[in-house]
Amino acid sequence: MDIKELYKEIVLDHGKNPRNKKKCKDFNQDAKGHNPLCGDKVHVFLKLNQDKKVEDISFEGEGCAISMASASIMTETIKGRDFNVAKKILEHFLHMLKEGSKLSINSLSEEENIRMMSLSGVKRFPMRVKCATLAWHTFVHAAEGGNETVNTEK
């Protein structure tokens, strides 16, 4: 197995040119996430409407390619979807990272599934799982209105 399994084209692309990396206008909820062991940081901004639909989502932060790509892919995947659907997607995503299984989430297009699956290589790199999940946990935290910083060492 090759290191390229971890750093797939899609991951590198999103790592280098993260989408939605800014403070989105009119966000009404946000949360910070921090991995104290390696210093990765994200700040997720969310515009959630009354029906809990994610009208807009963006992030700021700094970290490794995996964490930036994961945040970027997350924003692209979640924008426009219901919070409940997003949580389901996260579940599948976590399962994939843990089991290395394939993704075929019904609510996602094939392209979206493939994009998410680009991170499946993380399974073989246990120390990097936190990099891949930080943005996601921070998103949930933001949506649920938490105040404290998400800390991966919790």
Add this chain to the structure above:
Amino acid sequence: MDIKELYKEIVLDHGKNPRNKKKCKDFNQDAKGHNPLCGDKVHVFLKLNQDKKVEDISFEGEGCAISMASASIMTETIKGRDFNVAKKILEHFLHMLKEGSKLSINSLSEEENIRMMSLSGVKRFPMRVKCATLAWHTFVHAAEGGNETVNTEK
């Protein structure tokens, strides 16, 4: 080698019936000694005249047979002698405990030498050396007018 090498008749006798175990009258100097690891304690009382001759010496305390015997033998050996002579005797005594050598201190009678030598078995029992020397160090401390408790852990 037998445990009897340590617990010679003379030692057991002095251990069970320590001589000069009391507070001697008219003492003008005293000092306490303590071995915190095993709890042995002695309190040495001294009547030292202006020429630094030990006119009287006694002790109180509690501890193992070795420490009591050593204190008892010390008082018998030192009483009536000059402090400087006593310090020389102590040097020989320490050397004996360390090297297991024979004692033949000129200033002592043959009987006194033999009595001191009854403690030579301690050499083989390093953990017990402090028991055998506590009273002696405390005596020196008393004679030199020290205030603090002699602590074998120093």
Add this chain to the structure above:
Amino acid sequence: MDIENIKSQFPIFKNKINGKPLIYLDSANSSQKPKNVIDRITKFYSKEFSNIGRSVHSLAVTATNRFEETRDLVKKYINAKFREEVIFTKNATEAINLVASSFGEKFINKGDEILITELEHHANYVPWHFIRQKKGAIIKFAECNERGEVDIDAIKKLITNKTKIIAITHISNVTGAIMPVKKIVDLASEKEIPVLVDGCQGAPHLEIDMQKLGCDFYAISCHKMYGPTGVGILFAKKKWADILPPYQGGGGMIGEVKKNDITFSDSPTKFEAGTLQTAEVVGFSESLKFIESIGIKNIIEHEKKILEYALETIKKNNSVNVIGDPKKRGSIISFTIKGIHPHDIATIFDEDGLAIRAGHHCCQILHEKMGIPASARASLGIYNSKDDIDALSSAIKKCNKVFNN
């Protein structure tokens, strides 16, 4: 149970002491180590060593996993609810110092009372003494009765509105008394007073279930549990682990570090500053496996049998005075022999390869209470057999012989 087989797992017993086979009756001081524990340490250093939690490379990942797996094993073994409740320290002494310092700084003030007992080991008194000095607090000592126990009433009558914590031993390391911890916890929780249990003698010899005991803190000494030196464990209920301030500062336990302020991570990391006792903790996982391979119930049963035989045997000797007569006794018997100082006893025993402990066993308060400066103590481990007790009995007779003719 096949004790010979169990004993054969401990390399130390292959050695001779003064030409005699080793008879080890000093496990309350520190237990011997089975081969699987020793081998685990060797393997860790030879094949897996790296500093944990800090690097991304494979060795570090493996080492971190082995370390954290041990935390999970401990959590399971003591039946803690959360892994955040299991904090590794260097020994039980540090575990108690941590609580005395972190809890004491935050919750104990001038005039407040700390309730301990006359049975306590210095490790469960000196740290509270520091807080007494710093804060102007008061330490109350629940009285020990003639049986060498502290009964629940002795504790009850000292509880006041000022009592901020109760700190008690699980098993006295001198009289062997097993304390009514559950009852004390129930009593204390009526008044919402936290209870710290010094489990040094409890953990190796009893079933340890944090849910059943219900205590707030429990301190464990791994080297008394067939484990390596250099590791202790503090169990701290999540509600305390969450709010207590950190104890030592350094790498690993921080959140964000700025020039004017510092935030900290959560438990257990918050309490584990600097490079940990990695190899020792990993080695300890094998101690738990060793204990579980025999079964703590079987260990208790075996030790009970040997203990009863020992009490019966040595009480037959009129010169022996066994200290205390607790209704429930752990694997410890302290005693004196008429006219012979405990240090002399230990030296004479040693000549026969028999290792016991003599002294005040870090319990000066208790010894003063009993009016003796020191005692001799025989304590059991899983490797002891009735033969060891017979040897003890002969050695006592030898002491009498050496001293009385």
Add this chain to the structure above:
Amino acid sequence: MDIENIKSQFPIFKNKINGKPLIYLDSANSSQKPKNVIDRITKFYSKEFSNIGRSVHSLAVTATNRFEETRDLVKKYINAKFREEVIFTKNATEAINLVASSFGEKFINKGDEILITELEHHANYVPWHFIRQKKGAIIKFAECNERGEVDIDAIKKLITNKTKIIAITHISNVTGAIMPVKKIVDLASEKEIPVLVDGCQGAPHLEIDMQKLGCDFYAISCHKMYGPTGVGILFAKKKWADILPPYQGGGGMIGEVKKNDITFSDSPTKFEAGTLQTAEVVGFSESLKFIESIGIKNIIEHEKKILEYALETIKKNNSVNVIGDPKKRGSIISFTIKGIHPHDIATIFDEDGLAIRAGHHCCQILHEKMGIPASARASLGIYNSKDDIDALSSAIKKCNKVFNN
């Protein structure tokens, strides 16, 4: 020097990492352990184990002697004047916490100043932060220059009449800068300000002579000196060891224990509460013997050669930015690669069996100053050769490849 022979004494290098031979460039984090150290621990547990200083039996006597002999070896190795100056702790972090707590409680008051540097590891900042909080003291940070050093003037200009202690690292664990400790001590002693040196990176890589350095405190991390985990050393000048109050309370460190008061023994016992890291300390005696068998001068020379080769080699790669350019550098090189996060570097390196560290290396203040969240760090031990550096160089190229095409 025959590095292959030296390397062969470290069992870990017989293992494969991801199918590749291990190349270990993470010794500043923790060094690997030679066979004699591992074997000593095994032997201690298998043939000599007992709790020390407490029992009279033969095993305890032997164990105590082995333990105290190690103290003598350390005393000699660091050229301390008195054995009371050598205190065993669980790690260097604890050593610094001990000083911050004992010295701080006694001598630091509201408005007093603690002088540290921007280079300090969290272990030499967080403990002082605790005292800052408790006492209302002030921490001043001597500035780090562009070379990644703190020069003497940066320290000089911060010294005031309120400065109570200066706490500095011997070698920065990020930039590798060797600090002018002797000069700082001379400066400080004019004003009678004690100096604590965090010697974690100094002790394994420099000649350590307490008489020449003249510092008041020196903290050592044994696991970075080819020693076991779970042991650190605090050197404390006798004048301080004598007067500082104890740090942790428990068995062994007491004089007399009464219900209303407690007296303590003298150093080092005063500072060593509870059951110590017996096996680890005894094992460390073999680390010192290992170092002495090679000779610290030879180690320094060898590491210098490799370090220079490494600097030269990796600077050739334009994508690499080496952090700091100190005039005197210890065995450490931290760097970044353009466009690639240090964690990604470490992961890619690991695929080739190359272990380095990525992160802030417990130096957030310094990283913030340099404007980077993290860096990659390669650090040397006696077992490293030019081949390892060539591997490092190829691995850097591989990173560029993975990320840039």
